[in-house]
Amino acid sequence: MQFGDLTLTLINGGNFRLDGGAMHGVVPKTLWNRLVSCDELNRVEYATNCLLVEGHGKRTLIETGNGDKFPAREREIYGIDHDQSVEKNLRAAGVEPDSIDYVVMTHLHFDHSGGTTKRTASGVEPVFKRARHVIQRGEYEDATHPHERNRASYLAENFAPLAEAQLLQLVEGEHEFAPGVRVIPTPGHTRHHQSVLIDDGHGGKALFLGDVVPTSIHVKLPFIMAYDLDVVGTLESKRRILGRAIDEHWLVVFGHDKDLSAGYLGYDAKGNITVAEPAPIR
Numbered sequence: 001m002q003f004g005d006l007t008l009t010l011i012n013g014g015n016f017r018l019d020g021g022a023m024h025g026v027v028p029k030t031l032w033n034r035l036v037s038c039d040e041l042n043r044v045e046y047a048t049n050c051l052l053v054e055g056h057g058k059r060t061l062i063e064t065g066n067g068d069k070f071p072a073r074e075r076e077i078y079g080i081d082h083d084q085s086v087e088k089n090l091r092a093a094g095v096e097p098d099s100i101d102y103v104v105m106t107h108l109h110f111d112h113s114g115g116t117t118k119r120t121a122s123g124v125e126p127v128f129k130r131a132r133h134v135i136q137r138g139e140y141e142d143a144t145h146p147h148e149r150n151r152a153s154y155l156a157e158n159f160a161p162l163a164e165a166q167l168l169q170l171v172e173g174e175h176e177f178a179p180g181v182r183v184i185p186t187p188g189h190t191r192h193h194q195s196v197l198i199d200d201g202h203g204g205k206a207l208f209l210g211d212v213v214p215t216s217i218h219v220k221l222p223f224i225m226a227y228d229l230d231v232v233g234t235l236e237s238k239r240r241i242l243g244r245a246i247d248e249h250w251l252v253v254f255g256h257d258k259d260l261s262a263g264y265l266g267y268d269a270k271g272n273i274t275v276a277e278p279a280p281i282r
Contacts, residue, residue, distance in 0.1 A: 011052055070114075132177070134177050137192075
């Protein structure tokens with residue numbers, strides 16, 4: 001997709017399955033099951049959408065998906081029956097990992113940071129060896145000091161090699177790290193979750209939401225994942241950022257929606273937020 005001075009390309013980081021109840025929080029299955037289908041284990045299939053942003057002589061990759069390091073047990077738990085990774089799919093699109101200048105992750109959970117590293121004969125190594133990996137300092141601190149509630153989501157193999165290779169760029173709060181590309185705090189899912197705001201150079205903006213709004217269904221304010229550490233924090237982030245996206249006509253990009261990657265928001269007849277104009281990125 002041409003987006004002003006920039007080119008946006010959606011790269012799949014590998015589909016997987018998550019528990020439908022956990023993904024929709026307090027919303028009962030009788031409601032969410034009308035919108036998405038689940039398997040016999042109550043799991044719903046999701047994408048790990050990664051976004052390549054090219055322009056002004058820079059290449060930025062937003063998110064890195066699951067990666068391909070999962071052992072058999074975890075592959076079975078998460079319904080991963082493929083060998084896809086962001087590295088393989090970038091190469092399929094004609095983009096070499098060494099050409100990436102920046103990698104930015106909304107947070108360091110395994111389905112967003114798993115593709116930053118890969119297993120080799122000598123161990124686990126960074127995939128994007130010349131890229132600066134942009135993350136909130138507080139997120140890195142939480143990931144390296146996990147507690148019982150978040151330990152299963154933070155896997156050191158996904159980010160420790162980045163620190164060892166001195167590839168991390170830790171930021172605090174809103175920060176522009178590449179021309180027209182900045183991170184903005186959207187806490188709730190994790191304490192230091194960030195979204196990525198992209199300026200097309202002509203007044204248009206796109207917002208990669210990450211897990212503050214993982215799919216198009218989650219634009220509805222009550223739809224908040226049970227995985228979120230601070231549900232009220234997520235609600236406040238959603239109300240603030242989605243309201244601004246509507247007022248300023250931003251393109252919003254969903255990190256886990258396998259059917260609708262992006263669109264413009266509006267209000268339905270009842271005043272609820274909805275995707276008023278689908279605008280999928282290819």
